[in-house]
Amino acid sequence: xxxxxxxxxxxxxxxxxxxxxxxxxxxxxxxxxxxxxxxxxxxxxxxxxxxxxxxxxxxxxxxxxxxxxxxxxxxxxxxxxxxxxxxxxxxxxxxxxxxxxxxxxxxxxxxxxxxxxxxxxxxxxxxxxxxxxxxxxxxxxxxxxxxxxxxxxxxxxxxxxxxxxxxxxxxxxxxxxxxxxxxxxxxxxxxxxxxxxxxxxxxxxxxxxxxxxxxxxxxxxxxxxxxxxxxxxxxxxxxxxxxxxxxxxxxxxxxxxxxxxxxxxxxxxxxxxxxxxxxxxxxxxxxxxxxxxxxxxxxxxxxxxxxxxxxxxxxxxxxxxxxxxxxxxxxxxxxxxxxxxxxxxxxxxxxxxxxxxxxxxxxxxxxxxxxxxxxxxxxxxxxxxxxxxxxxxxxxxxxxxxxxxxxxxxxxxxxxxxxxxxxxxx
Amino acid sequence: xxxxxxxxxxxxxxxxxxxxxxxxxxxxxxxxxxxxxxxxxxxxxxxxxxxxxxxxxxxxxxxxxxxxxxxxxxxxxxxxxxxxxxxxxxxxxxxxxxxxxxxxxxxxxxxxxxxxxxxxxxxxxxxxxxxxxxxxxxxxxxxxxxxxxxxxxxxxxxxxxxxxxxxxxxxxxxxxxxxxxxxxxxxxxxxxxxxxxxxxxxxxxxxxxxxxxxxxxxxxxxxxxxxxxxxxxxxxxxxxxxxxxxxxxxxxxxxxxxxxxxxxxxxxxxxxxxxxxxxxxxxxxxxxxxxxxxxxxxxxxxxxxxxxxxxxxxxxxxxxxxxxxxxxxxxxxxxxxxxxxxxxxxxxxxxxxxxxxxxxxxxxxxxxxxxxxxxxxxxxxxxxxxxxxxxxxxxxxxxxxxxxxxxxxxxxxxxxxxxxxxxxxx
Numbered sequence: 001x002x003x004x005x006x007x008x009x010x011x012x013x014x015x016x017x018x019x020x021x022x023x024x025x026x027x028x029x030x031x032x033x034x035x036x037x038x039x040x041x042x043x044x045x046x047x048x049x050x051x052x053x054x055x056x057x058x059x060x061x062x063x064x065x066x067x068x069x070x071x072x073x074x075x076x077x078x079x080x081x082x083x084x085x086x087x088x089x090x091x092x093x094x095x096x097x098x099x100x101x102x103x104x105x106x107x108x109x110x111x112x113x114x115x116x117x118x119x120x121x122x123x124x125x126x127x128x129x130x131x132x133x134x135x136x137x138x139x140x141x142x143x144x145x146x147x148x149x150x151x152x153x154x155x156x157x158x159x160x161x162x163x164x165x166x167x168x169x170x171x172x173x174x175x176x177x178x179x180x181x182x183x184x185x186x187x188x189x190x191x192x193x194x195x196x197x198x199x200x201x202x203x204x205x206x207x208x209x210x211x212x213x214x215x216x217x218x219x220x221x222x223x224x225x226x227x228x229x230x231x232x233x234x235x236x237x238x239x240x241x242x243x244x245x246x247x248x249x250x251x252x253x254x255x256x257x258x259x260x261x262x263x264x265x266x267x268x269x270x271x272x273x274x275x276x277x278x279x280x281x282x283x284x285x286x287x288x289x290x291x292x293x294x295x296x297x298x299x300x301x302x303x304x305x306x307x308x309x310x311x312x313x314x315x316x317x318x319x320x321x322x323x324x325x326x327x328x329x330x331x332x333x334x335x336x337x338x339x340x341x342x343x344x345x346x347x348x349x350x351x352x353x354x355x356x357x358x359x360x361x362x363x364x365x366x367x368x369x370x371x372x373x374x375x376x377x378x379x380x381x382x383x384x385x386x387x388x389x390x391x392x393x394x395x396x397x398x399x400x401x402x403x404x405x406x407x408x409x410x411x412x413x414x415x416x417x418x419x420x421x422x423x424x425x426x
Numbered sequence: 427x428x429x430x431x432x433x434x435x436x437x438x439x440x441x442x443x444x445x446x447x448x449x450x451x452x453x454x455x456x457x458x459x460x461x462x463x464x465x466x467x468x469x470x471x472x473x474x475x476x477x478x479x480x481x482x483x484x485x486x487x488x489x490x491x492x493x494x495x496x497x498x499x500x501x502x503x504x505x506x507x508x509x510x511x512x513x514x515x516x517x518x519x520x521x522x523x524x525x526x527x528x529x530x531x532x533x534x535x536x537x538x539x540x541x542x543x544x545x546x547x548x549x550x551x552x553x554x555x556x557x558x559x560x561x562x563x564x565x566x567x568x569x570x571x572x573x574x575x576x577x578x579x580x581x582x583x584x585x586x587x588x589x590x591x592x593x594x595x596x597x598x599x600x601x602x603x604x605x606x607x608x609x610x611x612x613x614x615x616x617x618x619x620x621x622x623x624x625x626x627x628x629x630x631x632x633x634x635x636x637x638x639x640x641x642x643x644x645x646x647x648x649x650x651x652x653x654x655x656x657x658x659x660x661x662x663x664x665x666x667x668x669x670x671x672x673x674x675x676x677x678x679x680x681x682x683x684x685x686x687x688x689x690x691x692x693x694x695x696x697x698x699x700x701x702x703x704x705x706x707x708x709x710x711x712x713x714x715x716x717x718x719x720x721x722x723x724x725x726x727x728x729x730x731x732x733x734x735x736x737x738x739x740x741x742x743x744x745x746x747x748x749x750x751x752x753x754x755x756x757x758x759x760x761x762x763x764x765x766x767x768x769x770x771x772x773x774x775x776x777x778x779x780x781x782x783x784x785x786x787x788x789x790x791x792x793x794x795x796x797x798x799x800x801x802x803x804x805x806x807x808x809x810x811x812x813x814x815x816x817x818x819x820x821x822x823x824x825x826x827x828x829x830x831x832x833x834x835x836x837x838x839x840x841x842x843x844x845x846x847x848x849x850x851x852x
Contacts, residue, residue: 022462297722
């Protein structure tokens with residue numbers, strides 16, 4: 001195990017997550033996954049993840065062990081204001097360094113934590129006390145600050161709160177830049193994520209199997225609900241040479257996967273659809289039943305969607321389909337709310353109401369009750385109506401899928417139907 | 427750190443997950459969470475989780491370290507047929523014990539892995555080779571067997587495949603029983619999660635500070651976006667005695683936190699609101715602007731919401747506020763779309779359109795653009811209208827929060843305003 005002790009020449013990184021809720025299995029360790037992805041994109045080798053509870057001796061022990069193995073330790077959790085938040089205390093104690101109240105920190109915390117109660121005062125004191133010599137990582141969205149500290153030669157600790165949104169903000173602001181400035185990464189590992197929908201992981205891998213065993217760049221598929229991603233990873237001296245490795249492979253992959261490819265990086269089906277509509281100067285409205293606002297929610301998460309997104313009608317109840325979308329009662333009686341006829345009528349109704357260029361309409365059975373032999377749980381009908389084109393489509397997502405999965409798959413399918421029509425008519 | 431070394435009298439357990447995909451951040455470590463929950467339900471203390479990649483030296487090192495700290499090590503992953511599956515090899519090497527082909531195992535693998543190809547033969551040989559003295563944990567659904575082995579006094583290793591369904595089957599068949607037979611678990615650990623909103627972690631801890639240092643049950647707070655949770659954890663002989671410890675503390679916590687408490691376990695603000703409305707036989711409609719369907723999405727995720735949820739209008743564009751919700755143009759011109767006057771008018775419009783008992787209306791500035799000095803990013807106006815009551819309210823969520831965070835906080839705030847009004851008028 002000699003290689004583990006000889007850390008001086010390496011830039012090995014470890015992650016330590018602190019929180020008894022992780023040991024009790026109350027939550028998934030999404031922070032470790034997120035940091036792992038970030039480290040990979042920076043080209044930094046990362047060899048171990050550890051989780052311990054809110055116990056000072058175990059935290060100290062874990063830090064000490066990491067200091068013997070690795071060059072950098074990223075810690076999340078245990079930075080809050082309560083007695084069981086022990087991270088900075090444990091770090092100080094491990095390296096026999098007292099904590100000291102940081103004046104700037106306590107000043108900024110006084111503005112965030114209002115009041116003069118004992119608990120406010122003690123929260124401020126606790127959260128602004130950091131090991132002497134440590135540099136602050138500012139937390140703009142929450143109260144718990146992080147630190148960057150090098151207590152001994154060749155070992156630096158970075159701490160972040162356990163709240164994922166705060167961790168991410170602080171990483172993007174300060175953490176990532178620290179790594180970049182230190183230029184640990186001789187050369188880079190660059191990953192590009194390509195997004196696909198309407199195809200399984202197996203079929204996608206089969207279509208590009210002649211590329212799957214390449215060594216630089218490597219190609220790794222992974223599936224999530226309603227989507228498959230390919231990660232194309234190149235090792236290279238710099239960004240330019242990495243791109244020269246990735247670009248031709250990306251082109252080849254897209255030529256073999258055609259319309260199943262919908263974007264890369266941070267693209268989502270919603271952002272892609274909004275960009276296509278914006279380029280055409282066209283607008284979008286929604287008529288949602290079983291998705292209950294899920295498509296609107298996906299669209300409105302995209303900054304700048306107001307250029308094209310007018311709004312929608314959530315017609316969860318059938319009476320609302322009649323009243324607000326003008327679906328004739330006899331269609332509902334004859335075909336049922338989950339039918340081609342009704343989604344088409346919902347789509348036409350919304351187009352008129354909103355005076356929109358495009359409408360996505362959805363009606364289905366999300367379960368866990370309400371299914372029948374003719375119309376099982378997981379049956380969802382879609383209609384997309386445009387300026388002079390329209391399509392209807394139905395999906396059987398499978399009656400063993402959860403309500404939530406059926407709703408999410410319906411949101412993606414509705415957006416994808418519109419995307420394909422926009423591509424077809426461009 | 428004396429307590430860590432003195433493991434002889436304890437039944438401390440650790441989890442070691444092996445797989446480079448975890449270090450690359452390709453997947454969430456759901457196995458660690460699942461095993462953690464199982465151990466908690468058996469009342470077994472579990473103090474550390476470790477993740478290392480498919481590297482034999484790092485695996486050996488992790489096993490050796492665990493053997494110094496803990497009584498039992500549960501390992502997942504690295505049991506497959508390929509060259510990078512190294513778990514049993516590493517276990518044998520750590521304790522200087524050779525692997526030997528287990529005849530029964532290779533016989534059963536021959537029935538699962540058909541064919542006489544070199545790769546089939548080598549897969550069978552690899553997967554049936556286990557350290558001398560180890561007992562097999564049979565894998566009925568896949569090929570990779572696990573083992574139970576006590577290489578040194580007071581240290582036992584159990585191995586399971588990384589495929590979650592195989593791990594679960596094998597745990598339920600053999601793993602769990604091994605623990606039960608050994609009777610490590612004198613009693614159980616039971617956790618109950620209580621949910622709070624509209625209060626910070628600091629204020630919540632302050633209100634119940636007289637309870638925060640209890641030893642059985644213990645109380646631990648943790649915060650997420652728009653919510654604080656308390657985990658109340660009791661160690662007891664059985665479920666009945668655990669409840670007897672938890673129940674009075676739960677009651678006391680609720681009496682000190684009043685309306686900030688909204689539910690326990692799997693309750694969400696949406697499910698609580700739906701249950702309250704269902705009991706009253708009343709209906710709900712929505713008028714959403716900046717949340718773009720987010721409230722509808724939260725409501726419709728709850729199975730059975732159709733009893734009370736009629737639907738909503740997503741009036742993202744101001745013209746739609748006029749046209750579908752009947753907001754007078756002069757209100758929009760005079761006060762702007764993000765104002766008390768406009769959300770109130772949206773709320774009234776939706777109440778009429780849907781003929782609903784209750785309406786939540788929301789309009790705000792989610793950013794990252796569109797803010798001004800008078801109306802900064804993060805300003806959100808709410809209106810809740812009921813049968814004979816209504817409230818308006820505004821929040822400044824903070825201009826540094828992300829668009830997504832402002833939208834999510836708005837969804838929770840809107841639901842909570844309705845919840846509080848329903849409680850007030852019950």
